[in-house]
Amino acid sequence: MSRVRVQQQTFDPGAVQREVLGERTDIGAVVSFTGLVRDFNERPDIEALSLEHYPGMTESALESIADEAESRWPLQGIRVIHRVGRLAPGDPIVLVVVASAHRRAAFEACDFIMDYLKTRAPFWKKEHSASGDYWVAERETDHQDARRWETSS
Numbered sequence: 001m002s003r004v005r006v007q008q009q010t011f012d013p014g015a016v017q018r019e020v021l022g023e024r025t026d027i028g029a030v031v032s033f034t035g036l037v038r039d040f041n042e043r044p045d046i047e048a049l050s051l052e053h054y055p056g057m058t059e060s061a062l063e064s065i066a067d068e069a070e071s072r073w074p075l076q077g078i079r080v081i082h083r084v085g086r087l088a089p090g091d092p093i094v095l096v097v098v099a100s101a102h103r104r105a106a107f108e109a110c111d112f113i114m115d116y117l118k119t120r121a122p123f124w125k126k127e128h129s130a131s132g133d134y135w136v137a138e139r140e141t142d143h144q145d146a147r148r149w150e151t152s153s
Contacts, residue, residue, distance in 0.1 A: 003078050004062040006053055008085040011095055020077040020099050027076050029103040031110040033096045039089035048128040051084045051093070058082075058122050065116045069098070072112065073105040080113060082123065112149050118142040 013034050021027060037049045066078045077099035087093055096113050100106040125136040 003066055003080065004059055005079075005081045006055070006058050006062070006084055007081065008083060010083070010092060011081045013092075013095055013097070016079050016081065016095060016097050020079055020097050024076065024099075026101060027099045028101045029106040030097065030099045031103070031106040032098070033094070033110055033114055034092050035094040035114075037087045037089050037091045037093050045130045046089060046127050047130060048086050048088055049093070050086045050126045050128065051082075052124045052126075053082075053084050054122050061121045062117065065113055065120060068116070069109045069113050073100060073109045074102070075100050075105065075109055078109070078113070080117070082117070082121070084123070086128075115142070115146040115149060119146040 013032055017030055017032060020030065037046075039046045062080050062082070066080060069075065069078060075098060077097070079095070079097040081095040083091075083093050094114075094117070096110050096117070098106045098110040098113065100109065119138075119142050126133055127136055
């Protein structure tokens with residue numbers, strides 16, 4: 001499996017973690033993050049979320065984020081899966097799995113990847129609600145989260 005995937009179909013976080021681990025015994029920690037579609041955001045009545053991306057550019061951006069994580073922390077494996085298309089509340093939308101010999105590196109790298117994914121990967125989100133459809137605006141808090149990595153490693 002490639003390190004980065006953008007796909008419509010759902011994923012199995014446990015299967016992805018098992019794939020990263022394989023038969024290796026040099027991995028001391030695996031940290032994963034699974035993001036889910038909420039039934040509220042800018043409005044309280046979200047019925048669905050549609051995600052669009054720019055094929056090729058999105059995968060390249062995710063690969064670049066994974067490369068940067070590997071340059072900052074000693075990692076033994078990374079997987080990033082992001083879904084596109086129409087998703088319902090409760091559906092998994094993103095999975096990040098990071099393996100390292102040490103827990104701190106795995107935790108920090110997973111957090112870093114999510115922060116940069118939110119601000120550097122070209123995805124466009126449209127929320128569908130009972131009161132109408134609208135594009136989701138960028139959040140300054142996402143950019144604040146990403147900026148904390150500018151001075152740390």
